[in-house]
Amino acid sequence: MWSDETLSQRSSFKRVVRVLHVGPGRGQLGGIASMMGELENLQARFRRANIVFSFFETHGFQSARNLLGFALLDLPRFILVLMRDVDIVHLHVSVRGSFYRKFVFSLLAKLTGRKTIFHLHAGNFDRFESRAGKLTRLSISRFVQGADAAVAVSVTIGQELIRLGVDPAKLYVIGNTAGSAEFVKDAGLPTLKNDGGYLAFAGRLVEAKGIGDLLKALALLRAAGCVISLKLAGDGDVHHWQRMACDFQVDDLVTFAGWLDSDAKLEFYRNARVFCMPSHYESFGISTLEAMFSGVPVIGTRLGGFLDLVEEGVTGYLVEPSSPQALAARIRRLMEDPELAERMGKAGLARARQCYSTEALSNLYVRCYRDVVAH
Structure with missing residues (x-):
């Protein structure tokens, strides 16, 4: 009303x-x-x-x-x-x-x-x-x-x-x-995490969204002994990114979910431990807001709409664009600390409800x- x-x-x-x-x-x-x-x-x-x-x-x-x-x-x-x-x-x-x-x-x-x-x-x-x-x-x-x-x-x-x-x-x-995500969360649906949670991305599968940085960060984490599953939802040149994942030797960790709509997209968010969008530029970030309404902490880059959406250290983290090392460090922090991730996710939900x-x-x-x- x-x-x-x-x-x-x-x-x-x-x-x-x-x-x-x-x-x-x-x-x-x-x-x-x-x-x-x-x-x-x-x-x-x-x-x-x-x-x-x-x-x-x-x-x-x-x-x-x-x-x-x-x-x-x-x-x-x-x-x-x-x-x-x-x-x-x-x-x-x-x-x-x-x-x-x-x-x-x-x-x-x-x-x-x-x-x-x-x-x-x-x-x-x-x-x-x-x-x-x-x-x-x-x-x-x-x-x-x-x-x-x-x-x-x-x-x-x-x-x-x-x-x-x-x-x-x-x-x-x-x-x-992000009305669909906002109102579903208000309906009181539980957070799923059926497979223990994963790192999630949703958007166009293009270089400007930082997909290459994300795959490089995954490789850095594996080399450090931290094995994390990544699921990417969206359309684009999937074969290109599959080849890059193979080059970085993380293809077994990466799943391409395709373009998701409605309930499938919301379930995708709610099953994630962390949402990450390391864009090189971003006017706003609708997927980021959808993840926040789903109670998921977010990692973005220190530019554009992320500066409005993400409260640093409270609802998630911001890193410099094109910085796989910094990205890997923040991903590891949240993936290895479920309590911190849950706390940030709840704070993100509160911020989304208040501001968006x-x-x-x-x-x-x-x-x-x-x-x-x-x-």
């Missing part, structure tokens, strides 16, 4: 605000797609605050066929949608193709007099901007500075947006939600939308 303060605000704000969320198409994987799904599941909650959502899904730019679909299908369809009752166009932005698509949509939204929100999800946007050509950098400035509000998924991303010219008064730091509940974050969105339409 809404807090008393929000209920009071809702009763005094009668106008219905219609928000169009623009993001990736159905069936796509990744952080933005997950967040769009979370928002879609929360529609009833927002309607109680007179906020009505609709969703516009776009083609990617991965092929000529997708580009053609964007030009011939997405653009005309988007114009038709704008002709309906839309107050705010909420653009969920990452790098490369995601940025260019949303920039075009923002121009169309502005031409039709709609308010826009620039919502940055990418932890590597600064790299994208610094390596871009002059025209792209001008487009970034126009897009970011021309938006009626900007949303950052973490404090670090918010600082990046300010550097790009966002007015701090128009900036809202709103983390991601769907109620708390929904209230921040409501405030953002009302501020935008009021100015």
